[in-house]
Each structure stands twice: as structure tokens, then as C-alpha cells.
Amino acid sequence: MRRGKPWAWLVFVLGALYFMLPLVATIQFALSIRRGTYSLDAFTNVLYDAHFQESFVYSFIIGLCAIVVGVLIVAPAAYFVRLRLPRLRPIIEFLTLLPLVIPAIVLVFGYIRLYNTSSFINLTGSALGTDILLTFAYVALALPYMYRAVDTGLRTIDVQTLTEAANILGANTPTILFKVIFPNIIVALLSGAFLTLAIVIGEFTIASLLNRPAFGVYMQNVGANRAYEPAALAIISFIFTWVAMGMIQLLARFAPKTAPS
Amino acid sequence: MFPSSNEPLTGATNVAPVGRGGWIGRLPRLRLGEVLGVAPFIIFAVMFLVLPPFYLFGLAFTDKAGQFTLQNIVDLGQPLIVSAFWISILISAASALIGAVVGLFIALAVIRGNLPGWIRAVVTTFSGVASNFAGIPLAFAFISTVGRLGILTILLRTVFHIDIYRSGFNLFTFSGLTLIYCYFQIPLTILLITPAIDGLKREWSEAAETLGAKPWQFWTYVGIPVLWPNLLGTLSLLFANAFGAVATAYALTGTSINIITLQLYAQIRGDALQNPGLGAAIALAMVAIAAFANVIYLIVRTRAERWLK
Amino acid sequence: MPEAAPRRPEFLRLADLVKEFGGIPVVKDANLAFNKGEFITLLGPSGCGKTTILRMIAGFERPTRGSILVEGKDISALPPNQRQIGMVFQAYALFPNMNVENNVAFGLKIAGMPAEQRRARVEEMLKLIGLSGYGKRYPFEMSGGQQQRVALARALAPKPRMLLLDEPLSALDAKIRVSLRQEIRAIQRDLGVTTIFVTHDQEEALSISDRIVVLNAGNVEQVGTPFEVYNRPATRFVATFVGTLNTLNATVLNVADRSVAVDGQAFQLAALPPGAAANAPLALTMRPEAVSLGKPNGQDVVLQGRVAEVSFLGSVIRLKVDLGQNMLSLDTFNDTHTPPPALDQRIEVSLNSSDILILPN
Numbered sequence: 001m002r003r004g005k006p007w008a009w010l011v012f013v014l015g016a017l018y019f020m021l022p023l024v025a026t027i028q029f030a031l032s033i034r035r036g037t038y039s040l041d042a043f044t045n046v047l048y049d050a051h052f053q054e055s056f057v058y059s060f061i062i063g064l065c066a067i068v069v070g071v072l073i074v075a076p077a078a079y080f081v082r083l084r085l086p087r088l089r090p091i092i093e094f095l096t097l098l099p100l101v102i103p104a105i106v107l108v109f110g111y112i113r114l115y116n117t118s119s120f121i122n123l124t125g126s127a128l129g130t131d132i133l134l135t136f137a138y139v140a141l142a143l144p145y146m147y148r149a150v151d152t153g154l155r156t157i158d159v160q161t162l163t164e165a166a167n168i169l170g171a172n173t174p175t176i177l178f179k180v181i182f183p184n185i186i187v188a189l190l191s192g193a194f195l196t197l198a199i200v201i202g203e204f205t206i207a208s209l210l211n212r213p214a215f216g217v218y219m220q221n222v223g224a225n226r227a228y229e230p231a232a233l234a235i236i237s238f239i240f241t242w243v244a245m246g247m248i249q250l251l252a253r254f255a256p257k258t259a260p261s
Numbered sequence: 262m263f264p265s266s267n268e269p270l271t272g273a274t275n276v277a278p279v280g281r282g283g284w285i286g287r288l289p290r291l292r293l294g295e296v297l298g299v300a301p302f303i304i305f306a307v308m309f310l311v312l313p314p315f316y317l318f319g320l321a322f323t324d325k326a327g328q329f330t331l332q333n334i335v336d337l338g339q340p341l342i343v344s345a346f347w348i349s350i351l352i353s354a355a356s357a358l359i360g361a362v363v364g365l366f367i368a369l370a371v372i373r374g375n376l377p378g379w380i381r382a383v384v385t386t387f388s389g390v391a392s393n394f395a396g397i398p399l400a401f402a403f404i405s406t407v408g409r410l411g412i413l414t415i416l417l418r419t420v421f422h423i424d425i426y427r428s429g430f431n432l433f434t435f436s437g438l439t440l441i442y443c444y445f446q447i448p449l450t451i452l453l454i455t456p457a458i459d460g461l462k463r464e465w466s467e468a469a470e471t472l473g474a475k476p477w478q479f480w481t482y483v484g485i486p487v488l489w490p491n492l493l494g495t496l497s498l499l500f501a502n503a504f505g506a507v508a509t510a511y512a513l514t515g516t517s518i519n520i521i522t523l524q525l526y527a528q529i530r531g532d533a534l535q536n537p538g539l540g541a542a543i544a545l546a547m548v549a550i551a552a553f554a555n556v557i558y559l560i561v562r563t564r565a566e567r568w569l570k
Numbered sequence: 571m572p573e574a575a576p577r578r579p580e581f582l583r584l585a586d587l588v589k590e591f592g593g594i595p596v597v598k599d600a601n602l603a604f605n606k607g608e609f610i611t612l613l614g615p616s617g618c619g620k621t622t623i624l625r626m627i628a629g630f631e632r633p634t635r636g637s638i639l640v641e642g643k644d645i646s647a648l649p650p651n652q653r654q655i656g657m658v659f660q661a662y663a664l665f666p667n668m669n670v671e672n673n674v675a676f677g678l679k680i681a682g683m684p685a686e687q688r689r690a691r692v693e694e695m696l697k698l699i700g701l702s703g704y705g706k707r708y709p710f711e712m713s714g715g716q717q718q719r720v721a722l723a724r725a726l727a728p729k730p731r732m733l734l735l736d737e738p739l740s741a742l743d744a745k746i747r748v749s750l751r752q753e754i755r756a757i758q759r760d761l762g763v764t765t766i767f768v769t770h771d772q773e774e775a776l777s778i779s780d781r782i783v784v785l786n787a788g789n790v791e792q793v794g795t796p797f798e799v800y801n802r803p804a805t806r807f808v809a810t811f812v813g814t815l816n817t818l819n820a821t822v823l824n825v826a827d828r829s830v831a832v833d834g835q836a837f838q839l840a841a842l843p844p845g846a847a848a849n850a851p852l853a854l855t856m857r858p859e860a861v862s863l864g865k866p867n868g869q870d871v872v873l874q875g876r877v878a879e880v881s882f883l884g885s886v887i888r889l890k891v892d893l894g895q896n897m898l899s900l901d902t903f904n905d906t907h908t909p910p911p912a913l914d915q916r917i918e919v920s921l922n923s924s925d926i927l928i929l930p931n
Contacts, residue, residue, distance in 0.1 A: 008374020012384075015367045015447075019391065022402045022444065025412040029405035032412075077302035080295050088299065095306040100498070101555045102314055103505025105522055106544040109529050110313020113320065113537070140309045173294060198393050204508035209529055216508065219397045223512050227410075230401040237398035238390070245389040464663035467630060468721075470650040471657040472677035472728065482676070486667040567710065 023238065030231035042232035046222070055218035056201075062131065062214065063200035066138035067193045070146045073139065075189065078150045079181060082159055096147040099140050108137060108206045130210050137206045142196040149195070153188025154181075156255065187255040191248045198244040202237055314548060320541035333542040342524065342543065349504055349521040350550070352435055356442035357499035361492060363443070364450025371451075372458045385455070388448035395445045400512035403441045407432050433514050441513070442503050449502065450495055457491035490561045497554040497561075504551055521547060578605035581764045582627070582732065587636035589622050596622050598788040600636070604781075607762045609755065611775040614785035615811070620768045623785075624734050627766065629653050640731065656725030656763075660737040662717040664709040670696070670720050671705040677728035695723040698757060715746040722754065726761065733758065733765040739774065747771075751778050772812045776800060784808045801857075806929045809855055816861070818854045818896045822846050830854070833894030837871040840923045852928065858888065858901040860925035863911070869920035873898070877915045891919055 033042040046052050081088050099107070111133055115123040123129040139146075159181060166176045207214035219237070223230040324330040337343070370376065371384050406413045409426060417423045431437055461484060469479040507522045516523045521543065528540040582604040589597040597619040604610050612620035625631045627638060629650035637644045645653055656677075664673050671692050678688045696702045699719040709717055718738055725733060735754070739747040755778040758765050769775055775782050776796040784791045784799060784807075792804040803809035820830040825848055828839045832854070839854075846852065865872060875898065879890035887910045891898045900919055902910075911917055 005374045008370035008376055011366050011370040012374070012376060012380065015363070015370075018447075019387065019444070021413065022406045025406035026402040028412050073301045073305050076298040080298035084295055085299065092299075092302070095302075095310060097555070098306075098310045101501065101552050102310070102548050103507075103522065103551060105505065105507050105525055105529070106317065106548055107309070107313055109525065109540065109544050110317050111309070112529065113541075114313055114316050136305070136309050139305070143310075202393075202396050202398060202508075204397055204511070205526070209526070216397060219401075220508075220512055223397060223401055224515075231405040234398035234401035234405070238394055238402075241393050242390045245386060245393070248389070249386055462661065462663065464659045464661055465665060467628075467650070468657065468659060468663040468724075469665075469676070470630075471628060471653075471655055471730075471734075472724070473651050473654075473680040474676075475651060478680060482679075483665045483667065487665075 023235075026231045026234050030228060030235055033228040042228040043236070046229050046232045046236065051218055051221075055213050055215045058213055059201050059203075059207075059215035060197075062135055062138065062212075063197045065135045066142060066200055067196050069135060070139045070142055070192065070196060071150075071189055074143070074146050074150050074192075075182075075185070076177075078147060078154055079159065079177070082151070082154050083163060092147075096144045099143050104137075104141060104203075104205050105209070107140060108209045111137060112209065124210070130212060134207065134210055134212050134214075137210075138196070138200050138203065141203070141206075142192070142199050145195045145199075146192040149188045149192035150185060153185040153191075153255070156188075157181075157184045187251045190251050194244045194248050194251075198241050201240060314545075317541040317544050320538055321545045323538050323541075325536065325538065330538070333536070333538040336536075336539050337542050337546060341519070342521070345519045345521040345524045346546065346550075348435055348519055352439050352442065352520065353500045353503035356439045356446045356503045357496050359439070359443050360446025360450050360499050361496050364447045364495075365454060365488075365492065367447065368451045368454050368458055372455065373461075384451065388451040391448035392445050392452060395506065396508035397512040399441060399444055400509045403432060403437075403444075404513070407437075433518070435518065435520075438510055438513065438518065438520075441509055442506070446499050446503065449499060453495045453498065454488070454491060457488055461487060490564055493561045494558040497558040500554045501551040504554070505547070578607055580604070581606040581608070581641060582766075583639040584623070584627075585637050585639065587623070587626065587638065588634050589619070589626060589631060590634045596788050597626075600790055602783060602790065602793065604764060604766070606764055609758055609765045609767065609778060609780045611767045611769060611779040611782045612785060613769060613772060613775040613782050613812070615770055617787070618785040619788040620770075620783075620785050621736055624736055624766060624768050627732075628655055628657055628734055654728075654730050655732045655734055656728070656730035658718070658721050658725050658733070658735045658738045660740050662709070662714070662721045662741075664717055664721055664724070666709055669706050669708050670701070670712075673709070673720060674724045674727050676724060681728055691727055695727050698726075698760075699723045699753075714742050715750055718742065718750065719753070722757070726757070726763070730763065733763050735765065735767045737768055737770070739769070740771075747774070754778070776812070782812075784811065786811070803927065803929065806855070809927065809929055814858055814899060816856050816858060816899050818856075818893075818898065820852045820854050822848055822850045822852055824848060832873065833896055835873050835893070837873075838923060839926060839928075843928050855927045855929055856921060856925050858899040861898060861900040861919050861921045863889075863900065863902055864918055865920045869922050871923050871926070872918060872920045874916065874918055877911045877913055877917060880910050880913060882910060891917065 030042045031038040031040070033039060033045075077092065081092055112124060115121050115133060117125040123133040162180055162184070163176055166180050171180070202216050202219070203214065204216035204220055208217045208220065219230070219233050222233055321333050322329055322331065324332060367384070371381050403411075405411055407425070407430075408414065409432075411432075414425060417425060432440075465483055465487075466476075466479050469483060474482070505522060507526055510518050510520055510523055511526065516527045525540060525543050525547070528537075528543070580603055582602075584600050584602045587597060587600040587602075588595065600619075600623060612623060614620050622631060626633050629645075629648060633646060637646050639645070640653075665676065668676070671689075674692045674695050675688045678691060683691070692705065693702070696705060699722060701716065701719060701723075704712070704716070704720075709720070712720070721738075738754070739751055742750065751774055754767075767775075767779065776799075779796055781793060781795055782799050783793050786807045792799055792808045794802070794804075799808060799812055803812065803815075809815045818832045820832045822842065823829040823831050823836060825842060825846055828842050829836055830839055830852060831837075843852075862869060873891075873893055875891035875893045877889060878892040878897065881888040882904075885904050887902050887904055889900045889902065889911065891900055898919065
């Protein structure tokens with residue numbers, strides 16, 4: 001009963017082939033830029049390209065902003081809903097489901113019409129305004145994941161009991177929030193942060209419709225104009241996503257748990 | 262900003278007496294701190310999640326002069342748009358089905374196939390990565406593999422003398438797009454269905470065995486029925502996921518594949534339809550379709566959670 | 571009670587059974603024989619191998635060496651679904667998507683019994699466990715005790731040759747545990763099915779078994795009736811695991827007249843273990859209920875001590891008597907007319923030398 005069942009091995013091997021093949025092929029393709037030999041030229045071309053660096057940095061910074069804004073929006077809300085406003089939970093959860101129901105392209109269409117130069121809140125009229133709009137758009141995209149990460153983190157550390165214990169010992173709310181709760185959900189927050197980053201870095205639809213020099217737009221350009229560099233980009237992007245996901249897995253091991261599971 | 266320290270922090274919120282006022286009578290009395298805590302979230306959600314669709318809803322019923330009209334909805338019936346919707350639905354349904362079935366088998370193999378322990382960890386991590394590896398890089402990867410000059414295409418032609426493009430395969434079509442979509446649909450399925458398979462307690466299959474059941478009988482009478490709600494929910498999530506995808510298709514062929522998201526993209530980008538109202542109508546129809554899929558997911562999930570307390 | 575039952579034919583035999591996980595032995599050379607219709611309990615602490623033995627009988631674990639014979643035939647190679655055994659699990663394991671009726675009928679359906687007959691049998695089983703009328707309920711609508719009874723009905727419906735229960739009561743409240751174990755025993759007696767029950771609770775084991783197998787770290791320490799296991803424990807482990815045991819550290823005084831001394835007080839034993847030498851230490855063990863207050867029945871060993879602790883448990887009073895270096899636990903029945911001794915009171919206690927056990931470790 002302990003030996004691996006044969007059908008399971010078959011399925012695994014077939015699956016591994018389907019998933020490994022494109023990756024292997026892409027690496028091979030990227031290395032074949034110079035006829036007849038393997039070279040890293042495609043990679044160096046990309047990495048030394050000023051546009052690559054600029055757009056990557058741009059997307060990275062926007063990603064960081066989206067993380068900060070996301071945390072500031074989600075963390076207090078999740079805390080208060082869990083602790084004192086449980087009736088709000090269905091509403092909040094419905095709102096966090098919206099980005100999964102409404103496709104990104106529809107959202108950005110709405111933003112462009114709602115927050116353009118002729119409306120009440122003008123965001124698309126300036127570069128900074130558009131950047132802000134982009135950041136908020138990414139916060140919206142990452143919202144379901146960020147909320148779920150924070151909510152799970154709060155549940156795992158049994159926020160209710162921790163707050164009561166701290167309260168009895170004399171702490172007031174700000175102290176509890178910053179000295180007790182926050183340090184314990186840092187791991188959950190970081191998980192949400194890495195996921196947000198992974199979403200933001202490669203995002204194309206919103207960035208291109210808002211005309212911002214994001215990494216996704218840059219990649220699309222390279223794809224339209226070059227042959228081998230896109231493959232190198234794909235590998236770089238894949239490695240980046242792998243690192244981000246790997247960090248999340250690593251963090252999961254360090255997550256504190258105080259609630260009986 | 263926060264409530265003073267001598268007020269009780271937790272416990273039931275202060276509820277106004279339930280009178281004939283009904284729902285209003287049961288609103289909790291909120292303290293300032295609580296309001297300020299959830300306000301940013303609510304404001305953000307309203308501004309960036311609720312208002313835009315509502316605005317588009319209104320725009321869909323507006324003509325170019327700003328008057329109310331149903332013409333945009335009627336115009337949704339244009340052959341180009343209808344076929345775009347139809348193709349999108351087909352691709353989404355196909356990739357969702359394939360993704361769900363293949364993903365289910367892989368998840369079952371990894372979790373219940375008695376494979377070495379490291380395989381599960383690798384598959385989980387990889388699924389997390391692959392389900393996020395959508396969009397442009399994924400298109401690039403497939404072009405490098407089975408595009409006209411892709412490594413695999415050339416390999417098959419030179420070594421095995423099989424010209425897949427001569428035989429009718431073409432990456433830059435709907436079937437090619439479906440194949441690419443499976444690359445993230447399958448891992449997404451694995452991620453979504455793993456908790457449910459974990460939830461299939463060993464004792465159930467052992468109990469079934471002592472009662473004389475063969476494996477297929479266990480799966481037929483217990484396994485699949487218990488997994489079914491989760492499977493259905495996964496299917497609808499996969500469908501909505503593929504339905505709203507833009508970047509992969511765009512990177513593949515620009516706007517030449519006729520799927521509805523690309524139609525909308527072209528419209529927004531360059532006002533290709535010369536009619537923002539129609540664009541809004543398209544957006545609305547997309548949301549309706551995706552919402553329908555998600556409603557199924559929610560209904561099915563609530564019924565499942567009842568059983569598996 | 572132990573010898574009065576008629577000889578029943580042998581039903582299950584475990585021969586030289588060994589189970590190793592990755593080279594580490596979990597069950598070592600088990601040789602056991604059980605008779606038809608017997609209620610056997612495998613008793614021991616966590617990790618002693620009792621569940622592993624049960625699972626080998628069920629077919630979920632394959633023995634590393636040895637064989638399992640049912641009615642003379644070796645079943646070690648048979649898969650679980652062909653062994654015709656009923657099994658009840660600690661976590662109930664009722665199929666969540668089926669109501670009570672369908673759960674109970676599951677084994678019958680697999681066996682191909684027609685619907686009419688299935689319905690009749692299910693009714694019969696529900697009546698047996700006292701849950702008639704609960705047929706349409708779902709597991710999530712029922713309490714733990716009810717679910718476990720349904721699990722029992724489900725296991726018994728296909729008339730299995732053997733019933734295996736893996737710590738079925740451990741997940742239940744104390745009160746339910748007591749009433750349900752009596753119910754299980756009554757049903758088993760009714761149906762006469764050979765039953766193997768696994769538990770770590772010695773009170774459970776003592777109260778319902780025909781025979782008990784006491785296991786420790788993979789070894790069978792003793793097989794016997796509850797009376798035998800309690801009153802004639804074969805090893806120190808059995809004596810301490812089943813019930814409470816007093817241990818007094820004595821010194822041998824004189825081998826010829828079998829005299830020993832505990833805390834300076836001398837008395838004679840019924841027998842000394844072979845190889846005992848003068849001035850050698852010796853561990854004497856006895857049950858608390860073997861020790862009496864005073865000398866009511868002319869017991870031959872009398873000791874003086876000071877009351878160190880008094881626990882009034884209702885019908886039983888447990889005293890701890892300090893003899894100097896040794897502490898003696900003494901159980902005595904409540905006497906409605908006489909209050910228990912006071913703390914620090916000097917008292918006399920006595921016991922029969924024949925009740926003193928000298929046990930190998």
C-alpha cells in the first residue's frame with residue numbers, strides 16, 4: 001500500500017512533460033540567438049537595455065506603493081471586522097470578490113471614463129495622477145489575495161484572545177495594534193506583499209491602457225519587435241515569479257501560530 | 262482617534278434594541294475608531310470596485326448625445342461581437358474543463374498516489390508559480406516552443422519528420438490559445454482542489470474498503486460526490502479567469518484573434534467602435550457572464566460547506 | 571467467571587507477527603489466538619503497537635513477517651475489501667454525503683443486496699442501536715455518540731465475520747463513553763461476533779472484555795481475563811498500567827525465614843524470588859485495596875505509619891500513609907458511621923503477605 005501507484009506515476013510524468021517542455025524550449029530558444037552556438041547574448045541584450053531597467057524599476061516602485069496602500073487599507077479593516085464588526089464581514093468579503101468577477105479590462109475602462117480630465121476627480125490628466133490611478137488599480141487586483149492573507153494571519157494568531165489578554169494587562173488600542181497584532185501578522189502581510197508584486201510586475205492590460213511605461217508594456221514591445229529577446233524575458237520573468245512564490249512558501253514556515261488549530 | 266482604554270475592546274457590539282424598526286433597529290452603534298478603521302477600505306472599494314461598473318452600466322444605456330438608449334444593447338447583436346463572445350466562451354469553457362480534469366488527476370496522483378513526499382511540495386510550489394505565469398511571458402514561452410520557428414516545431418520536423426503546421430496545427434488560433442491557457446488553468450485547479458482532496462479523510466476510503474468496496478466504487482459513491490461542489494466551484498472560477506484574460510492573446514497575435522477582451526481592448530485603446538456606449542455594453546455583458554459563473558461558485562460552495570462540517 | 575465459559579473454537583490466530591516501519595519494529599513477535607465470539611481488548615499506551623496490529627488484521631498494513639489466520643486460513647494476502655470484517659474508527663468516518671440509511675446500507679449495496687432486503691436490514695440495525703427514525707438524518711446533524719452508533723450499525727449490517735474497533739470511544743464525552751461501551755458489549759453479546767477492541771483506557775478494557783491483551787512498545791506483556799490481568803499482573807508494566815500499584819523498597823533480612831524490612835519494620839514474605847541475598851534491595855508491590863486500616867481480618871503483615879494524605883472520593887477513601895521513606899496508598903470503603911483518619915494521625919495498616927507481588931521489570 002505504500003509503493004507509488006503506477007497510474008499516479010504516469011500522470012505525474014505526463015504532467016511534468018507538459019509543463020517542463022515549454023520552459024526548456026524557451027531557455028533553448030533564448031540561448032540560440034547566435035546562429036550555431038549557445039550564448040547568453042539574448043539575456044545580456046535584455047538586461048543591459050535601458051528600457052528594461054527603467055520599466056522594471058518603474059513597475060517595482062508601483063508595486064511597492066500598491067503593497068503599502070494595500071496593507072494600510074486591508075489590515076485595519078480586517079482587524080476591526082474580525083474583532084468588533086462581524087456583521088460587516090459578508091459585505092467586505094463580497095467586495096474582495098469583485099476583482100475576481102470583474103475583469104481587469106472592464107475595471108480600467110471604468111477608471112478611464114470616471115477619473116479623466118472632464119470628471120470630478122481628475123487622475124488621468126497628469127503623469128503623477130495616472131501613476132496614482134495605476135497604483136490603486138493594482139491594489140484592487142491584489143485585494144482578494146491581500147485580504148485573504150491578512151485575514152488568515154489574524155485567524156491563526158487568534159486575534160480575539162491576544163487583544164483581550166493585552167487589554168487586561170493594561171494596553172490601549174494603538175499599543176495593541178502596533179505592538180501586539182502587527183508584529184505577529186508581518187509574515188502574513190509579507191505573503192500578501194509578494195503576491196502583489198508578482199501580479200504587478202508582469203501586468204499588461206491596465207498599464208498599457210493607461211499608457212504607463214510599465215514592465216509588462218515593455219515586454220509586449222520587445223515581443224513585437226525582436227525574435228530571441230522575448231524568450232529571455234520570459235525566463236527572467238519566470239525566475240522572478242518563482243522567487244516571489246518561494247519567499248511566500250518560506251514565510252509560511254515562520255508564521256506564528258497561537259490559535260489551537 | 263481610537264476608543265479610550267477603559268472601554269471594553271472586544272465582545273458583542275452594542276446593539277440598539279430590536280424594535281419594530283427591523284433592520285435599522287439592529288444596526289450596531291459604531292465607535293469612531295471602528296469607523297475610521299474600516300473607512301479606507303470602504304471608500305477604496307466604492308471608488309475603485311463599485312462605482313466603475315455602475316458607471317459603465319449607465320454608459321451602456323447612453324448614446325453619443327448623452328441620451329438614454331437601448332441601441333447599444335441591440336448592437337451587441339452584431340455578428341462580429343456575437344462571434345467574439347461566442348469564441349471567448351468556447352475558449353474559456355474548454356480551457357476550464359481541460360484544466361479542471363487534468364488538474365484533478367494530477368492533484369489526485371500527487372496526494373493519494375503514494376508518491377514520494379518531495380513530489381507534492383514541488384508540485385505545489387510549481388503550481389503557485391505557473392498559475393501566476395500568465396500573460397505575456399507565457400505567450401513568449403509557447404511561441405518559442407511551438408511557434409512556427411519554435412524549438413519543438415523544428416525538432417519534430419528535422420528529427421521525426423512531422424510538420425505540425427502542415428498538419429493543421431497553428432499556435433496563433435483559438436485552439437492554440439486554449440492550449441496556452443491550460444498552462445495556468447491546470448496549476449490553478451491543483452491549488453484550488455488540493456484542500457478538498459486533503460479533506461477526503463483516509464478513514465472514509467478505509468471504511469469503504471472494509472465494507473467491501475473496490476476503489477472505483479469508493480470514488481463513485483463517496484469520493485466524487487464529496488469533491489463535486491468544489492470541482493464545480495473550481496470550474497466556474499477557471500472559466501471567469503480565462504474569460505477576462507487579455508495579455509496572453511494580445512502578445513500572441515495583437516488584436517487579430519477575435520476574442521471579446523481584445524475587442525474591448527481595441528475599443529478602449531483607439532475607440533475602434535467609435536462608440537463608448539457600445540464598449541460599455543460589451544463590458545457589461547462580460548461582467549454578467551463572469552458574474553454568472555461566480556454565482557454558481559458561491560451557491561455550490563455554501564452547499565458543500567454544510568456537509569463537511 | 572474466567573473458567574466457566576464453554577470452550578469456543580479458535581477463530582483468529584496471529585502467528586509470529588512482526589511489523590517494522592523503516593527498520594524500526596513496532597510489533598514484535600506477536601503470537602495470539604482468539605476464540606469465536608470473544609470480546610478481546612488490545613490495551614496499551616500510545617505507540618505500543620495495538621492499532622498497528624488491528625490494522626494488520628484489517629488489511630491496511632502488511633505484516634513484515636508472520637501470518638494472520640482466520641478459521642485456519644491465512645488471510646495476509648487478501649485486500650481489506652475481501653476480508654469480510656466490520657471496522658469502527660475513532661473519528662466515526664461516516665460518509666458525509668449520505669444520510670444514515672444510506673451509510674448503513676452501503677456495505678449491503680456493494681454486496682448487491684436488492685433494495686427491499688436492504689431496507690429491512692437497515693431498519694433492523696437502526697432498531698438495534700436505538701436510532702429508529704433517524705434514517706433520513708445526515709451525519710453533520712448528529713452528535714458524536716449518535717454518529718458512532720451509526721458507524722457500528724454500518725459495520726455490522728453486512729454480517730461480518732469479525733468486528734474491529736479502533737479506539738471508538740476516545741473522541742466522546744466521559745458520560746457517553748461509559749454508556750456506549752456497555753451498549754457495544756451488549757450488542758456484541760447479542761450477535762456473537764468475534765470482536766477486537768483497541769483502547770488505551772484500562773477502565774474501559776476491564777469493564778467490557780472477555781480477555782485483555784496488554785501491549786507495551788510492541789511486546790505482548792500479558793494475555794488474560796480482566797480478573798487475571800488486574801490481580802495477577804505478569805510484569806511490572808502490566809501492574810502499573812492496569813490500576814494503581816504500590817511499590818515499597820524493602821531490604822532482605824534473612825533468606826532462610828524470608829524476612830524483609832521496610833523502613834525498619836520487619837515482616838515475612840510468602841516467598842522470596844530465586845537468587846535473593848541478605849541485605850539486597852527488593853521491590854514489593856501490592857494493590858491499594860489489598861491494604862487495610864487496622865487489622866480487621868488477622869492479616870500477617872502489620873505496618874505503622876502516619877497519614878500523609880486523605881482523598882475522600884465518595885464511596886472510596888484513598889489514604890496515603892507515610893512509612894518513613896516509603897509511601898503506601900490504601901483504598902478503603904466509606905463507612906457512614908466512621909469518619910476517615912485525620913492528617914498526621916499515626917495509624918496501623920495491614921495486609922496479607924500473599925497479596926504482595928514481586929514482579930520482574
